[in-house]
Amino acid sequence: DRRPDPLRLRRIGLDFTGDTLLRQTLNWYHRSSALRCRYGIELENPFLEDVKKTYPAVFSACFAAGSVIYPRVTGEELSENEVSYLSLLIGGAIVRSEKKISAVVICNGGVGTSQILARKLRDRLPQLMILGIFGSEQVREAARLRPQLVITTVSGIQTPCPSVLISPVLGERDLKLLNRACAEVYTKAETCRNGLAGLLDEDLIVLDYQGRDKDQVLRFMAEGLEQKGYVTEQFLEDVMARESRGSTALGFGVAIPHGVSGYVNRPAVSVVRLEESMDWAGEPVSLIFMLALNFKDIESTRAFFNGFYHLTCEVKIVELLRGVTSPGELIRVISENCV
Template sequence: MKSVKQNALMHNLLLLLCENETISVSRIAAILDTSESTIRRKIDILNDALKETGYGYIDKSPRRGLHLVVEDRAAINKLFANYELKNIMTGERQIYKYLILILSGKNNKITLNELSERVYDSIPVVRKNLTVCEEWLSLFELHLSIKKNVGITLKGSEESIRLAIKHIVINNDLYSIDESIRIFAQGIDLELLKQCIFAIESEWNFKFTEESFHSMLVYAALAISRFSHTVLTISDTERKTVVKYNEYSWSKSLFKMIEEKFSVEIGEDEIIFFAVQLLCSYLIHSENFEENNAYKYDEKLKTFITRIISVVSDVINVDLTQDKELYYGLLNHIRPAIFRMRFEKHSTQTLTNFIKEEYKQTYRVSWALSILFEEYYGINISSTELSYITLYIQSSLDRMSQPIKMALVTELGMGLNQLFCNKIKISVPKVEKIAIISLHDFNVKMLDQYDLIVTTSSLKISSDKVIQLSSLLSDNGIGLIKQKIEMLKSRQLETKKKFDVSCHTLFDPKLIFTHLKVKDKEALLSLLSKHLVSLGYVSSKYHASILKREKTVSTYIGNSVAIPHGNSGLVNESKVAIAILDEAIQWDTENEVDTVFLLVFRISSHEDSKRVQLFYKGFLELIETDEKLKYLRSLPEDELYKYLVQ
């Protein structure tokens, strides 16, 4: 079913490109009821296929959209007779077939001929598709060695191979999870293995999330099937760290049971490796926002969580410090998150882009926490983990926000008024009660009693709180009310000044560039880094640290804005370099950027940390709306500097 839906999506995508001179990704996503990130991925696949087959290509123009350049219109038209587009699509399903065969090969080897026969592709096609496989495997620090008379050899650590296998099992849609596990762990009694994991869950009083359960099932099966002929490389750090936590005891208990049930002997390295995966896994906590008894939280973590909530509260001017649900939620989430960022090389989570767009302002607030993760734990927070922390903060804000007080000033009949009130309560959950006031009873003093006043009559007063609609029941009117309510909610994030006076030294006129022309992201970061080095603000190694971070986490935060930053230990003096580009450049696989704030922060004291918090507070105000960004981008360099420090 999923395959059919994907084929239909590609078919409709090509149809829209053919029928429109230009069309934006957002417009396609809206028409096809699909996320923009999915559309961008499919556009790339379709574009490669069109180029390879000579049908044409897809021209991508910033601010204009997508344009299909056709070399052979008749050939394109024929494609619509083939609903599955088999003539032009290789598709990720075929690549998954390659990866499964490569990762399940005996002694990590498979010949080109064997691979060709099993995937039904010619040798030239196999060679081409192996380059795609190489890209995927590189995410796990694996690569392929292809030699004549030897074949294809998978190179990399056993830990990386198992991590890659886990991701293949969880994500491929060729086979069920159980079927996939049996490919890599032949002969394993999966039902018996599941019973062992269930028993450990029950004994230690915790529950895995669905994905984590399947991940642990994969790792346990691989331990049984591979321990006798593979060697795990466990670092001293992992050995010293893991044994301190209950997960090590869980792992030991599980493998003791496995040894008894499966008549095998599992070594200590397998127990430690599995414990690391447990530390990285998501658990379901049922203790109703209290510390889970399965965990022993250290005081450092508790202090860290308290600091996180304090920083967020300060940045958004909303006190979240009394929200116990937020505290315990973050406590239960961040502990395994720290281990995931230390030990995992790739994430299967796919919600990041949705969260960035759906909760844009809160996601930007969360970026203020990245420096805290470096300060406390010496790790760079990933965009995936940042996104999930965003959800906890957003949930807390939703709990804190007060219901909207609304009044309807009307001269219409009660039946129509009640119909309107019911429609509003259904469409806008934040409105719980609506006061109905007759036009002749309304007076200007009532403005202070309500957040919003809706009317179809002229009240002859000027106020942001008043919305005059032509019709109470039109969708357009409901839309205007929603917009006004969102504006009211966003005011809690506003500050009176752009930046506190303590932040003014972060800006230097020599580090502000407008109407800049650069060919790509690397060129821009190189240019900014050279200026920072020449002014003595950073060491010569700072540029490399920016690039390293960009490889692990996208610093795109929406509205064509990015906030790259490097290792704070390489900073001599905190500064912010700003680049406003004439033309947008590709920032990551899915987003273009035309406004860049390179955040160069040194955190060596409490005052430094406080100044960074104040910067983020002002920064959120600076880029809050499209209108503010448009004005920012219109300023020349000297005016932009004055605007920031006024």
């Protein structure tokens, strides 16, 4: 029997039988791992120790199961590096199971047909959280729910987020399209989460700052970025010029002042939470993110801003940020909610 001990898997509470994406990535892993073994290639994982600390139970279970299976299949002993890559795949599945992708369904059929389709989607794609079912004339209503994905049987509709056109019968081709779309959503979320977390510097996060006015706050934040070497002295002037062209307030008490990439040495995000709200070109603002970015490609930029705008435009998340008591806690809240 080449399957891992199901009792051991139950002991750590993992059930991924419905995770098609995990099955696909495991198939890829097994093929590449077998090739590495055949040609004697040891692929070192620089994050080995981090994986052990982050997913200790998963690492142990994978090592125990793999130590039995791997020699039978390859004739070689399983290394910790191989286990760590396998654990990362399982870890990704854990994240997906904890953070579902919010989606809306837009159909041009009757209520019964729409409900059946939604039921099929829930059964076949457990990573989805269906927020609602709408008719083709209700696209705006659906958009108000701020889904991460639109699943539709109607061609030609314009949606504010990624959409997938499927058949009402939900065939295998449709499932492949949906799994691919889900993978892209997860990838963009990870890009945002990892990218934003990496851009936050605890020294540049100031809570309950007593600012006099907008210009003084902008100067304070830009000077902090300059002192740490993230930007040049021209950055402040550019930020001020950008503010003069139009407000950078997003609503919900959040503002995102920023300058051009030409004055950015290294990308960073400075954060100030004001003790009291202040006027920001006609809007009350209490949470300010100064963006000093210089992404080299448009995909990274798009992924960052998609996630960042979701983060700063969700009332619940903004309230969490207003309630943090330390820079470290603010980074944790952002890392956990940038999806």
